[in-house]
Amino acid sequence: MAKSTPATLALQKAKVAFDLHEYDYDPNAERIGMQxxxxLGIEPARLLKTLMAKAGDEIVCVLAPSDREVNLKKLAAVAGAKHAAMLAAADAERITGYYVGGISPFGQKKRVRAFVEQTALAFPKVVCNGGRRGLQVELAPADLVRVLDAKAAEIC
Structure with a gap:
């Protein structure tokens, strides 16, 4: 299977060093990030799930450790909105250009504001989706924040 995705191309264009990790994606997994x-044998706290949400009227990208849940009140507060809600899967796919289970924060069709759980930045490397089901990218958290222009905050 091709390893080049809009996400990996965006990282290459940004001159980010990253490693690819492939695994057998389970479409029936209850929690995709945990699976x-x-x-991959990676601690769940450093494997970040990519979620798409709506904070007020704005679509946002949220990166959270795969073993934690996003607190929507905290997300709304850091986004400067009164409320926040997760997007429906079909909406997330339409907006990002990726399928659920393969949504990467990098190379989305439309760039949106990104928020990352600040505790994840303590790791020397973090892992997030590489733009297709069964593909993850591992990179320095500073590169993730820089490329996405992400705001680190307590959102879980």
């Missing part, structure tokens, strides 16, 4: 972490 990826287990399949």
């Amino acid at each position: 990826a972490a287990e399949a």
Whole structure:
């Protein structure tokens, strides 16, 4: 299977060093991020799930450790909105250009504001989706923040 995705191309264009990790994606997994972490033998706290949400009227990208849940009140507060909600899967796919289970924060069709759980930045490397099901990219958290212009905050 091709390893080049809009996400990996965006990282290459930004001159980011990253490693690719492939695994057998389980479409029936209850928690996709946890399944990826287990399949790759990576601690769930540093494997970030990519979620798409709506904060007020704005679509945002949220990166959270795969073993934690996003607190929507905290997300709304850091986004400067009164409320926040997760997007429906079909909306997330339409907006990002990726399929659920393969949504990467990098190379999305439309660039949106990104928020990352600040505790994840303590790791020397973090892992997030590489733009297709069964593909993850590992990179320095500083590169993730820089490329996405992400705001680190307590969102879980």
